[in-house]
Amino acid sequence: MDDFESKLKRLPLRAPSQQLDARVAAQRPERPIQPSPVTWRVPVWLAAAAAVVMALMGFAAGTAWRGERRVVEYRPSSPVTIQVIHDSSATGNPFDFTRASDIFPAGKMEATIHTSKGA
Amino acid sequence: MTRKVVPIVCMAVLAVVSTSPAADSGAAPPLPHAGPAISSTAGQVLIQFSLYRVHGDIGGEPTTTGLRGFSLTDNLWEGIEGGKVEAIQEPFVFFVLSNVRVAGVLLRANENGWTWDGQDRPPSGGKIETIAAPKLMVLPPNSFVIEISPNEPVQYFEKRPDGTFELKSLQEKTGLSLTGTVEKGATGRIVLRDLTLRFRSIRKRKPIEGVGLDVGEPIFEKREFKTTIAVKSGREYGMLIAGGGYGSLILRLRADLNGSE
Numbered sequence: 001m002d003d004f005e006s007k008l009k010r011l012p013l014r015a016p017s018q019q020l021d022a023r024v025a026a027q028r029p030e031r032p033i034q035p036s037p038v039t040w041r042v043p044v045w046l047a048a049a050a051a052v053v054m055a056l057m058g059f060a061a062g063t064a065w066r067g068e069r070r071v072v073e074y075r076p077s078s079p080v081t082i083q084v085i086h087d088s089s090a091t092g093n094p095f096d097f098t099r100a101s102d103i104f105p106a107g108k109m110e111a112t113i114h115t116s117k118g119a
Numbered sequence: 120m121t122r123k124v125v126p127i128v129c130m131a132v133l134a135v136v137s138t139s140p141a142a143d144s145g146a147a148p149p150l151p152h153a154g155p156a157i158s159s160t161a162g163q164v165l166i167q168f169s170l171y172r173v174h175g176d177i178g179g180e181p182t183t184t185g186l187r188g189f190s191l192t193d194n195l196w197e198g199i200e201g202g203k204v205e206a207i208q209e210p211f212v213f214f215v216l217s218n219v220r221v222a223g224v225l226l227r228a229n230e231n232g233w234t235w236d237g238q239d240r241p242p243s244g245g246k247i248e249t250i251a252a253p254k255l256m257v258l259p260p261n262s263f264v265i266e267i268s269p270n271e272p273v274q275y276f277e278k279r280p281d282g283t284f285e286l287k288s289l290q291e292k293t294g295l296s297l298t299g300t301v302e303k304g305a306t307g308r309i310v311l312r313d314l315t316l317r318f319r320s321i322r323k324r325k326p327i328e329g330v331g332l333d334v335g336e337p338i339f340e341k342r343e344f345k346t347t348i349a350v351k352s353g354r355e356y357g358m359l360i361a362g363g364g365y366g367s368l369i370l371r372l373r374a375d376l377n378g379s380e
Contacts, residue, residue, distance in 0.1 A: 097366055
């Protein structure tokens, strides 16, 4: 510290001017300044909810942009179907591969069984 | 705590813009097993089946590859990746050529068609019965289902304690179903993908004490055969289905592209 600085340090400080404070206060507008939208206060819970929603929307947007989960609905046409009812009343069941297919030629029958002794 | 609202609004706007339909305008990925895309010139395929019941023996001699007298002179698995018979539980013999006696009737089959003792149809009243001959028109790629079943219930005799016999009926179904998907093959053939034949029949009957006739309670049998084949348009193919008992079935198949016979 040189001599000049020492002299400055020894000088007494002037007390705050009450008039200056009053003059500055008098220059303030009567109506308070409206806060800017960028300085609105929002609750923490609202900010957190908005962040979650934005994250979900951003994830969906990214996924849709990349096309990884594109949902493609494929509806194959219904098959051509034919059902054939075979009239087996006269010829017997064609899917009977026993000798009974020759014995049961009709759907309704009356049978009489005769037992005879051989000679 | 102070949060800036404007950046949040900007993110929301960006997200909405990004998820708009304009961002989803890419081409759809190919679909599995969807087959080739249908063009405006794609033709339909007429498929004709005939199912014959043979009440008798087949005249051919059995060999390791089928029956002597039946020949498969066409590669049914041409152009099919990994094409092969996936499951065979009983003899299902494919053939194109035939020169055998079927229940006493000479069946001649070649690329020009089939004849039964020189006729187009099996002799009426004989031991060869035409069960069904369905035709269907399919626009490939599309699938089909054919079900053939008798209308009469299965019957059998049951011996009563007093020695008499009662005729009984069962509601269990017998029959045959054919399913598959018709596609156009890469080599100009018609592909019948996953051609599945399900077959429910009566192979045996429980014996009745003291009765020599085969009229007891039926024993049902279910078999399934699945394969993918590629047939030539307009060519006739046969498939011998052994019933496992008395007689057999013969399936006749023909597919025509664009419905031309």
